[in-house]
Amino acid sequence: MTWLATVLDQEMLETIRKVSIADRSTPDAALPIKTGTDVATELGGRYLLRYVLKDQVGTFMGGSTRSHWVTPTPYTSRDATAFLALPAPNRLRRFVMVLNPAEIPRILGPRWVRLGQGIEYLLPNGFPTTALVSGWELELR
Amino acid sequence: MSPRDEFFESFRDLLSKEFHARGFAFLGGPSDRHGAWELSFGRTGVINLYVIIAGIPRRRQTNTGPEVITFEIVVGADHEDRFTRRIVDRGFDFTENQLQFVSGSFLRAVSEAMNIAERLTIDDLTDRYLPPHSPTRSTRQ
Numbered sequence: 014m015t016w017l018a019t020v021l022d023q024e025m026l027e028t029i030r031k032v033s034i035a036d037r038s039t040p041d042a043a044l045p046i047k048t049g050t051d052v053a054t055e056l057g058g059r060y061l062l063r064y065v066l067k068d069q070v071g072t073f074m075g076g077s078t079r080s081h082w083v084t085p086t087p088y089t090s091r092d093a094t095a096f097l098a099l100p101a102p103n104r105l106r107r108f109v110m111v112l113n114p115a116e117i118p119r120i121l122g123p124r125w126v127r128l129g130q131g132i133e134y135l136l137p138n139g140f141p142t143t144a145l146v147s148g149w150e151l152e153l154r
Numbered sequence: 155m156s157p158r159d160e161f162f163e164s165f166r167d168l169l170s171k172e173f174h175a176r177g178f179a180f181l182g183g184p185s186d187r188h189g190a191w192e193l194s195f196g197r198t199g200v201i202n203l204y205v206i207i208a209g210i211p212r213r214r215q216t217n218t219g220p221e222v223i224t225f226e227i228v229v230g231a232d233h234e235d236r237f238t239r240r241i242v243d244r245g246f247d248f249t250e251n252q253l254q255f256v257s258g259s260f261l262r263a264v265s266e267a268m269n270i271a272e273r274l275t276i277d278d279l280t281d282r283y284l285p286p287h288s289p290t291r292s293t294r295q
Contacts, residue, residue, distance in 0.1 A: 016284055037232060038202045041182030066189040069211070079159065080185040082192075093188065098239060100190035100208030100226045127181075127194065127204060128230040128239040130284050135185060 015092040022086050022132050026123060030055045034132055035124035041135055044124055049117035049144075052134065056085055061114050061134060064093045064106035065150050073110060074149060077139035083112060084126075084133045090153050098129030108150040112136075116144035158223070159184075162191050162209065165256065169193060169207065169264065176268050178205065190226075201233040201279065203271040207264065212247070220249035227263060229271045236279035242267050 026032040032055045035044055052061075061083040063073075088096055090105040099106070114120060114134075122134035162184035170180050173195040181204075183193035191209040196202060206228040211221050225246040230239040243263045248256065 019284070038181075038196055038198060040179070040196075041185070064188040069189055077186075082185055082187045097188060098228075099188055100192065100206075100228070101210040101224070102241075104189075104210070106188055125283070127206070128228070128232065128237055135182075137185075 015086075015088055015096060016130075018086050018088070019096065019131055025057060026055060026132070030057070032123065035122065037125045037127045039124055041121065041137075044121040044135065047120050047122075049114045049120055052117075052120045052122075053113070053115040056114060059085055060146055061085055061112045061117075061136075062087060063110045063112060064088075064090075064097070064099075064153075065108040065110055066104055067107055070108050070150050073140075074142070074145070076142040076144070079139050081136045081139060082133050083136060084131050085123075086131055088131075096129055096131040097126050097133070098131075107153055109153055110150050111146040112140055112144045113146050114144075116141060158191075158211075158221075162193070165207075166193050168256075169195070172261065172264060173205070173268070176272075178203070178268065184209075191223075197271075201231045201274065201276055203274065204228075204230045204232075205264070205267050205271055206230070222247050222249055225260065227267045229267050229274070231271065231274040231279060232283070233276055233279055235283045236276070237281050237283060238274065238278050239281070240270070242270055 063081055063083045090107050093106050094102045117136055117140045119138055120134050121137055123132050126133050166184055178195040178197045181194040181196045184191045193207045196204045208226045209223045212224050227243040229242050246260050
């Protein structure tokens, strides 16, 4: 099912929205720069997901100015590790932050995950508190 | 900017020199990929080579103890829809206070990672990127 979720996101972006997903070798600096409103439109109003390690729960409830990678595709903890080619594969991301792209001023991407299977966007300046849809992390079950 | 953020910025500059000397370009980072800092370097050619350095904050042993960053070095390569990804080292732990004294042994491990990447051939690309085709494109063929 994870494969299908990724395929449907690819379909939505490339076929329906006519958005190119950058090749895996594309440097961050060469990714297209978009407004959050643009990304919200190309995602059809869907949200962006930033998976969270258990001991980092609560860290970003005030927003973040760090750059973060996010994905539009929902994954289980195990599939997130595999599809997003995450470091520390032995530490499952059991939580997720749901972010509203329309509240994020600057977003780069999308790009295929390097050495992985997912689709991702880069938030080069992080995200404001107002982008947190639920106000806290959701536990993946 | 936190000491850790400052470290990763200076670490990027230090590593960039090492990688550039071997023909690898800086691809991006430091960015937070779902709980881990990541720096990526790559070299295009008959196959695309990648070396990715990730720093993963580890849970503190005590509430007052220093946070430990575990480093992981990943090597990979791809060509069209074929790829390989290997964790080649994850044996380096530094506390935030120690980050500025990154050891020569770590830099040697990074150099060895480049050696491993350079030895990869197209025959090593035994995994396949999914999805090879989106549903609508498959039906049009």
